[in-house]
Amino acid sequence: MAASRALLPSPQASPAARVAVAPSSLTTLAARTGAARLRVVRCAVLSSPAAPVAESSKPPAHRISRSGSDGALRPKPAVLVAEKLSEAGLAVLREFADVECAYGMSPAELLAKVSQFDALIVRSGTKVTREVLEAGRGRLRVVGRAGVGIDNVDLQAATEVGCLVVNAPTANTVAAAEHGIALLASMARNVSQADAALKAGKWQRNKYVGVSLVGKTLSIMGFGKVGSEVARRAKGLGMHVIAHDPYAPADRARALGVELVSFDEAIGRADFISLHMPLIPTTSKIFNDESFAKMKTGVRIINVARGGVIDEDALVRALDSGKVAQAALDVFTVEPPAKDSMLVLHENVTVTPHLGASTVEAQEGVAIEIAEAVVGALRGELAATAVNAPMVPAEIMSELAPYVSLAEKLGRLAVQLVAGESGIKGVKVVYTTARGPDDLDTRLLRAMVTKGLVEPVSSTFVNLVNADYAAKQRGLRITEERVAHDSPAAEAPLESVQVRLSNVQSKFAGAISDGGDIVLEGRVKYGVPHLTLVGPYEVDVSLEGNLILCRQIDQPGMIGKVGNILGQRNVNISFMSVGRTFRGKQAIMAIGVDEEPDKETLENIGAIPAIEEFVFLEL
Numbered sequence: 251m252a253a254s255r256a257l258l259p260s261p262q263a264s265p266a267a268r269v270a271v272a273p274s275s276l277t278t279l280a281a282r283t284g285a286a287r288l289r290v291v292r293c294a295v296l297s298s299p300a301a302p303v304a305e306s307s308k309p310p311a312h313r314i315s316r317s318g319s320d321g322a323l324r325p326k327p328a329v330l331v332a333e334k335l336s337e338a339g340l341a342v343l344r345e346f347a348d349v350e351c352a353y354g355m356s357p358a359e360l361l362a363k364v365s366q367f368d369a370l371i372v373r374s375g376t377k378v379t380r381e382v383l384e385a386g387r388g389r390l391r392v393v394g395r396a397g398v399g400i401d402n403v404d405l406q407a408a409t410e411v412g413c414l415v416v417n418a419p420t421a422n423t424v425a426a427a428e429h430g431i432a433l434l435a436s437m438a439r440n441v442s443q444a445d446a447a448l449k450a451g452k453w454q455r456n457k458y459v460g461v462s463l464v465g466k467t468l469s470i471m472g473f474g475k476v477g478s479e480v481a482r483r484a485k486g487l488g489m490h491v492i493a494h495d496p497y498a499p500a501d502r503a504r505a506l507g508v509e510l511v512s513f514d515e516a517i518g519r520a521d522f523i524s525l526h527m528p529l530i531p532t533t534s535k536i537f538n539d540e541s542f543a544k545m546k547t548g549v550r551i552i553n554v555a556r557g558g559v560i561d562e563d564a565l566v567r568a569l570d571s572g573k574v575a576q577a578a579l580d581v582f583t584v585e586p587p588a589k590d591s592m593l594v595l596h597e598n599v600t601v602t603p604h605l606g607a608s609t610v611e612a613q614e615g616v617a618i619e620i621a622e623a624v625v626g627a628l629r630g631e632l633a634a635t636a637v638n639a640p641m642v643p644a645e646i647m648s649e650l651a652p653y654v655s656l657a658e659k660l661g662r663l664a665v666q667l668v669a670g671e672s673g674i675k676g677v678k679v680v681y682t683t684a685r686g687p688d689d690l691d692t693r694l695l696r697a698m699v700t701k702g703l704v705e706p707v708s709s710t711f712v713n714l715v716n717a718d719y720a721a722k723q724r725g726l727r728i729t730e731e732r733v734a735h736d737s738p739a740a741e742a743p744l745e746s747v748q749v750r751l752s753n754v755q756s757k758f759a760g761a762i763s764d765g766g767d768i769v770l771e772g773r774v775k776y777g778v779p780h781l782t783l784v785g786p787y788e789v790d791v792s793l794e795g796n797l798i799l800c801r802q803i804d805q806p807g808m809i810g811k812v813g814n815i816l817g818q819r820n821v822n823i824s825f826m827s828v829g830r831t832f833r834g835k836q837a838i839m840a841i842g843v844d845e846e847p848d849k850e851t852l853e854n855i856g857a858i859p860a861i862e863e864f865v866f867l868e869l
């Protein structure tokens with residue numbers, strides 16, 4: 251079987267979720283409800299060795315009806331809708347399945363019910379925990395998230411029990427952007443405070459004098475789907491819009507008349523700051539005492555992204571001191587927030603209960619998008635919005651698995667090296683192989699590089715079906731080059747894979763090649779992906795755990811010094827490799843570590859006099 255007939259999800263996915271897709275159907279796109287969306291493509295579900303269901307917990311018998319496209323009689327699937335879904339979506343579901351809407355269930359009620367259903371649909375208010383997924387094991391095949399964020403679904407557990415998770419990533423973008431603008435305007439004019447005062451009988455015209463928006467600088471933090479829609483609307487209000495997003499395409503920003511700037515410049519120049527980045531380890535509490543201190547006194551902040559990007563205690567301090575004049579928040583670290591939350595009760599704070607996606611139109615769009623994805627998945631089709639993606643059949647996996655993992659890891663490392671404000675422009679993937687184009691289809695590898703580049707910095711989930719579309723959406727131009735390997739007798743499908751990011755700045759200058767690109771190259775050795783080139787430096791480090799890269803003057807004792815610091819802090823080194831240009835000149839150390847070193851440990855490494863720069867990268 252050719253490699254081109256295969257798909258691969260995250261390596262931990264269980265065999266029960268295995269799906270194969272014909273290459274001819276890989277790129278069907280459709281435009282709908284104003285937002286571009288991907289259609290599902292038909293594919294064959296490979297045999298799913300479902301776990302045996304205990305006699306006592308067996309679900310009730312299925313109702314028999316004609317649900318197959320071939321008209322054959324087979325059981326009608328059952329779908330549990332746990333949160334309010336628009337009628338349009340329910341109608342799509344009812345055509346294919348028995349639908350039960352059980353809104354507002356307690357966790358115990360959900361746990362008791364879930365084993366009777368083939369699919370479960372939720373929004374952000376229902377926690378789909380490991381316990382829930384375990385309870386559904388054997389019958390529950392799909393969890394549909396009617397919205398973007400899947401922070402409430404235990405993805406790892408879903409994958410382990412062979413349950414596909416699909417989401418609806420685009421239909422609520424405009425609604426979230428409009429809510430951001432609504433909060434911006436109502437905060438600036440004290441609408442909610444004045445409304446509350448008037449309803450309490452107070453006519454306070456002098457107290458609620460607002461500030462104007464026209465001519466003010468708005469910084470958009472995260473220039474993705476929602477951020478760019480907010481920018482477009484704010485320009486219409488006469489605001490000067492700048493943005494910070496290290497991974498956004500500069501062309502798209504330019505087309506909207508938005509200047510991309512560094513983090514410090516964005517927060518330092520802004521009168522208003524609107525947050526639109528995903529909650530990922532690098533953005534967690536990124537707005538904290540230190541960043542508030544760099545803002546203009548009297549700045550105003552809007553958050554319709556995720557509560558966790560703000561250190562909420564620090565925001566209360568900044569509001570109390572007047573550093574931040576006002577905040578308008580739709581999202582909170584814990585939802586719902588405590589009733590006595592000082593942030594929510596602060597008089598200079600406007601709050602809404604996570605309403606960004608809550609418009610009639612968005613909920614209709616999201617409901618249809620998720621209903622179609624769930625029905626498609628129950629039919630054995632692969633949704634382009636599958637979050638824990640599909641994988642390749644065993645015979646393909648056995649040969650390509652380590653290269654697939656290598657491709658994703660190179661993408662993942664490369665994107666973490668990006669810095670500055672120019673955004674990623676060109677991506678080139680170079681394969682050195684003894685095989686001809688007919689023997690090695692590189693789509694899977696290209697998709698995995700895209701997955702590695704996109705997933706760590708966005709709320710987009712990439713699988714083989716949507717990889718090229720996801721790259722295009724983000725303005726990533728991915729080109730490929732095949733370099734013939736000298737030894738045509740070589741058995742391995744690939745000698746090496748190289749990922750080059752052009753026209754980017756890097757937070758680690760040592761990763762920049764002589765040609766000015768971020769360059770990472772890897773090989774598979776004894777079935778394990780290895781990093782073998784960083785910029786111009788040859789290294790050899792197994793890609794397991796996490797990685798520290800240090801650039802230093804080549805001199806004796808460096809390995810010992812860094813090793814000591816890590817050892818003292820109980821950080822286990824799994825691999826270490828040094829590469830240098832010339833003796834006594836520049837060298838880099840690539841260190842594989844099992845644990846994540848804390849900030850102080852990394853600072854101690856950086857403080858070694860011969861170390862010129864270092865970076866910690868997560869795999």
Ligand SMILES: NC(=O)c1ccc[n+]([C@@H]2O[C@H](COP(=O)([O-])OP(=O)(O)OC[C@H]3O[C@@H](n4cnc5c(N)ncnc54)[C@H](O)[C@@H]3O)[C@@H](O)[C@H]2O)c1
Pocket residue numbers: 398399422423426471472473474475476477494495496497498526527528529532533554555556580581604605606607608707708709710
């Ligand atoms: N309040 C709501 O109801 C609601 C509705 C929709 C989306 N959201 C949330 O809004 C956020 C944005 O959603 P989206 O659909 O626009 O996602 P997206 O993936 O399209 O955009 C996120 C952008 O953030 C950028 N980014 C990543 N790390 C960054 C960093 N350190 N600094 C600056 N930018 C960074 C990415 O490059 C990307 O361009 C998500 O957190 C999503 O869950 C909330």
Ligand SMILES: O=C(O)[C@H](O)COP(=O)(O)O
Pocket residue numbers: 373374375396397398399400422604605606607608
């Ligand atoms: O992630 C999302 O799509 C938004 O935060 C909306 O969540 P909701 O569907 O619970 O409104």
